[in-house]
Amino acid sequence: MKREVLLYLKNNPHEYVSGEQLSTLFGVSRTAIWKVINELKREGYIIESSSKKGYRLSPDSDVLNSFEISEELKTKVLGRNIIYFDQIDSTNNYAKRIALEGCEEGTLIVADCQTSGRGRLGRDWNSANKKGIWMSLVLRPDIPFEEVQMLTLAASVAVVQALYEVAEIKAGIKWPNDIIINGKKVCGILVEMNMEIESINFLVLGIGVNVNQQKEDFSEELSDKATSLKMHLEELGIQKILKRTQLIAAILLKFEAIYDKVKCGDFGYIISEWKKHSVTLGREVSIIYKDRQYRGIAQDITKDGKLIVKCEDGTVKEVFSGEVSVRGLLGY
Numbered sequence: 001m002k003r004e005v006l007l008y009l010k011n012n013p014h015e016y017v018s019g020e021q022l023s024t025l026f027g028v029s030r031t032a033i034w035k036v037i038n039e040l041k042r043e044g045y046i047i048e049s050s051s052k053k054g055y056r057l058s059p060d061s062d063v064l065n066s067f068e069i070s071e072e073l074k075t076k077v078l079g080r081n082i083i084y085f086d087q088i089d090s091t092n093n094y095a096k097r098i099a100l101e102g103c104e105e106g107t108l109i110v111a112d113c114q115t116s117g118r119g120r121l122g123r124d125w126n127s128a129n130k131k132g133i134w135m136s137l138v139l140r141p142d143i144p145f146e147e148v149q150m151l152t153l154a155a156s157v158a159v160v161q162a163l164y165e166v167a168e169i170k171a172g173i174k175w176p177n178d179i180i181i182n183g184k185k186v187c188g189i190l191v192e193m194n195m196e197i198e199s200i201n202f203l204v205l206g207i208g209v210n211v212n213q214q215k216e217d218f219s220e221e222l223s224d225k226a227t228s229l230k231m232h233l234e235e236l237g238i239q240k241i242l243k244r245t246q247l248i249a250a251i252l253l254k255f256e257a258i259y260d261k262v263k264c265g266d267f268g269y270i271i272s273e274w275k276k277h278s279v280t281l282g283r284e285v286s287i288i289y290k291d292r293q294y295r296g297i298a299q300d301i302t303k304d305g306k307l308i309v310k311c312e313d314g315t316v317k318e319v320f321s322g323e324v325s326v327r328g329l330l331g332y
C-alpha cells in the first residue's frame with residue numbers, strides 16, 4: 001500500500017490530501033495511513049503535513065531507490081534491472097560479483113553511500129551519503145579488448161550531455177575519465193573488465209557524480225579540486241533542486257544511445273562529441289607512467305580513444321588510459 005499512497009500523492013502534487021480521504025481511498029485506518037506517511041518520510045520523502053489540510057508531497061524530494069529510478073527511466077535495456085543499496089562498500093565491487101554470477105546486461109547497481117568507493121589505480125573515491133550518484137552498470141558488449149577505452153569516452157560524453165540537458169550545466173572532459181567544471185572534478189568514471197583468453201566476459205562501468213555537496217562536505221585535500229553540481233549552480237546564482245533520479249535517467253538514456261554505437265564499432269560521433277567537450281586537447285600535459293614522467297602537448301585522440309601526445313623531445317606517443325595519470329599543467 002505504501003507505493004499506492006506514494007503514487008497518489010505524486011499524482012496530486014498541488015493539493016493537500018487528508019488522512020481521512022486516503023484511508024477511505026485505500027480502505028485502511030487513519031493510523032495505518034499515518035504509519036505509511038511516517039515510513040515514507042523516513043525514506044527521505046518530504047511530505048508537508050498540516051493537521052487541518054492533510055498531506056502533500058514536496059516536489060523537492062530527492063529520494064533514491066529502485067522505484068524512483070524506474071519511474072524516470074526511458075531506456076530500453078540499461079537499468080531495467082536495478083539493485084539499490086542505502087550503503088555499500090563499492091557499487092563496482094558488487095557489480096563485479098553479480099556479473100560473475102551471470103546477471104543480465106544493463107543491470108544497474110546504485111547506492112546512496114559508498115564506504116570504500118574506488119577511483120583508478122587504487123585511489124579512493126569520496127561517496128558521501130545522499131550527496132551524489134554512485135552507480136555501476138554491468139555491460140556485456142561483444143567488442144575487442146582494444147575498443148574498451150571507447151566506453152570511458154562514451155560514458156564521459158553521455159554524462160556531459162546529460163548535465164547540459166537536465167541543468168544546462170556546461171562541463172568539460174579531461175582525458176581519460178574526469179568530468180570537470182571550472183577546473184574542478186565533478187564526476188569520475190571507472191571502467192573495469194573481466195576477460196577470457198579471447199574475449200571480454202563483462203565490463204563494469206562505474207560513474208560517480210557529485211550532486212549536492214557543499215564545500216564543507218569535501219575534505220581539505222579535495223576542496224581545491226572537487227566541486228558539485230549544486231555548488232556550481234550556486235556560484236552562478238541559480239537555485240535549482242537537482243534530483244539524482246532525473247540525472248541518472250538522463251545519463252543512462254544518453255549512454256544507451258552511444259553504447260549502441262560502440263557495439264557496432266561506429267565511433268565517429270563519440271570522437272567528435274568528445275573533442276567538442278575536451279579540456280585536454282591542445283593543453284600541456286604530464287604523463288606519469290610507473291616511475292617515468294613525460295611532458296608534452298595533447299594533440300588529438302586516435303580513432304580508438306588513445307591520447308596522442310607530442311612530447312618535449314619531439315617524439316609522439318599514443319597513451320592508453322590504463323597505464324597513465326595525466327595532469328594538466330596549467331590547471332584544466
Ligand code: BTX
Pocket residue numbers: 089090091092093114116117118119120121123124125126127133134135136177178185186187188189190206207208209210222225226227
Ligand atoms: P580517479 O582515480 O581519476 O580519481 C580519484 C581521485 O579523485 C582521488 O585520488 C581524489 O584526489 C579525487 N576524488 C576522490 N573523490 C572525489 C570526489 N567525490 N569528487 C572529486 N574528486 C574526488 C575516478 O578515479 C573514478 C571514480 C569512479 C567512482 C565510481 S562511484 C561508483 C563506482 N563505484 C566505485 O567504487 N567507483 C565508481
